[in-house]
Amino acid sequence: MEHKCPHCGTDLPENAAFCPHCARDIHPRKQAKKPVPLLKKLVLGLLILAVVVAAGAGIWYFNRPYVPQEYDARGEVYYETDGKTYQLLVAWPNDRSMPAPDIYQQGSPDEQYRWPSRWYVNDAVTGADAWEEFEPLVEKVTVEVVQDKNASDPLTAGEPSHQEDYSPDAAMVCSLDFTGNSGEPQIVWTVEMKNGDMVRVRQNIHITRIITHEYHWQDYPMDTIEELQALLDKTAKETNPSDLVYLYLPPVTYEGDLKLSRSYEFYGCTDEGADRTVLNGSVTMGDGNYYWINYFYDMDFVGDGTDIGIAAPAKTWAISCTFTGYKTGLMTHGEAWVNVTECTFTDNQVGFHFNSTGQSASDDRFFDNTFTNNGTAVLLENVPTDLTLYFDGTVFSGNGADIDNRCGHSVDTSNAVFQ
Numbered sequence: 001m002e003h004k005c006p007h008c009g010t011d012l013p014e015n016a017a018f019c020p021h022c023a024r025d026i027h028p029r030k031q032a033k034k035p036v037p038l039l040k041k042l043v044l045g046l047l048i049l050a051v052v053v054a055a056g057a058g059i060w061y062f063n064r065p066y067v068p069q070e071y072d073a074r075g076e077v078y079y080e081t082d083g084k085t086y087q088l089l090v091a092w093p094n095d096r097s098m099p100a101p102d103i104y105q106q107g108s109p110d111e112q113y114r115w116p117s118r119w120y121v122n123d124a125v126t127g128a129d130a131w132e133e134f135e136p137l138v139e140k141v142t143v144e145v146v147q148d149k150n151a152s153d154p155l156t157a158g159e160p161s162h163q164e165d166y167s168p169d170a171a172m173v174c175s176l177d178f179t180g181n182s183g184e185p186q187i188v189w190t191v192e193m194k195n196g197d198m199v200r201v202r203q204n205i206h207i208t209r210i211i212t213h214e215y216h217w218q219d220y221p222m223d224t225i226e227e228l229q230a231l232l233d234k235t236a237k238e239t240n241p242s243d244l245v246y247l248y249l250p251p252v253t254y255e256g257d258l259k260l261s262r263s264y265e266f267y268g269c270t271d272e273g274a275d276r277t278v279l280n281g282s283v284t285m286g287d288g289n290y291y292w293i294n295y296f297y298d299m300d301f302v303g304d305g306t307d308i309g310i311a312a313p314a315k316t317w318a319i320s321c322t323f324t325g326y327k328t329g330l331m332t333h334g335e336a337w338v339n340v341t342e343c344t345f346t347d348n349q350v351g352f353h354f355n356s357t358g359q360s361a362s363d364d365r366f367f368d369n370t371f372t373n374n375g376t377a378v379l380l381e382n383v384p385t386d387l388t389l390y391f392d393g394t395v396f397s398g399n400g401a402d403i404d405n406r407c408g409h410s411v412d413t414s415n416a417v418f419q
Helices: 038-063 131-137 225-238
Strands: 070-074 076-081 084-092 095-099 102-107 113-123 138-146 172-178 186-193 198-209 212-216 244-248 253-255 258-262 265-267 277-280 283-289 294-297 299-302 308-312 316-319 322-324 328-332 338-341 344-346 350-355 370-372 376-382 395-397 401-405
Touching: 070 076, 076 198, 084 186, 084 198, 095 113, 102 113, 113 131, 113 186, 113 198, 131 138, 172 186, 172 198, 212 225, 225 244, 225 253, 225 258, 308 316, 316 328, 322 328, 328 338, 338 350
Parallel strands: 070 198, 102 198, 212 244, 244 265, 253 277, 258 283, 265 294, 277 299, 283 308, 294 316, 299 322, 308 328, 316 338, 322 344, 328 350, 344 370, 350 376, 370 395, 376 401
Antiparallel strands: 076 084, 084 095, 084 113, 113 172, 138 186, 186 198
């Protein structure tokens, strides 16, 4: 195969390295590379290394093991997960978004008391109840007590649980039992999350001893309705609303009405051989500070067919009392809760009438009562909360209607007797 010089066109011998005619090199020369300075090489290497490190860090970050977090505060904790923030707090039922880090209670040294601590879960932005969506993230909720080392009696906490019938708006409720000697303990709501996070919400309980006043009929004039009313008016002025006032009544029949302006505990006479304490009239409650439940023990209330035995806009509990001949034997209204146990209602148009609205309940027991020959034994028009009313041991006999449940409230009469 012939080769020609690329420069002059002369025929070239085979395997010639240059042209014998023009003496020029017949092989093309390669373009010399421009030298790269050492600094530029170093910068380029560092950039490449940085890209590799960043990529590795990103891979590690998105695949790193989760490190559990701990939260610990009084009253409330704001907890964020999956891009959403929740407010976890202890609060009162009338304001679920306002933390209650300090609770003040009173108690007698020898009496047992129970108070419900309520724990809420809110959407931090809207304030709405978020327990339903938050619950699947929770492994366990517990309550522990840090006791007051200087207190002679402990405060004990029950198992926390969601109580749909008692406080449905709260995520969980825990019952605290204490006496007036339990001092200032602290309860700790601990929420263990499924991702390993630990959330603690603390609530301080400040318990002070109650001052009690006792008035016995042997020592104070209270034989007539006028004397008894005068004593009630005197104690209302001279005692603190948070004091407990006990009145031990004589074996007499009071003719007329009583008006209360603070909470009392009335004890009818139970002396052997003595008459029971009787009130031919009504008990009403006016404006005042009803700090405690108004208790009536062992009293007989007798009406004329037109009045109400006890009209209660404040918490009331009648125990071992009788109500006879009233338009309504015992009626609650306003925002009050009322209990009756071991009582007898006879020949009333309405024996027991619940007609109140509110956000708290004292007790679900309406045990061992007797309703006989009433037009309506129990009338439920409005009942606060969804707490079921239990009528265990209660006897209904000869009534026009045993239970008129107009509001459709939850009632358990499985252990009642209907004759």
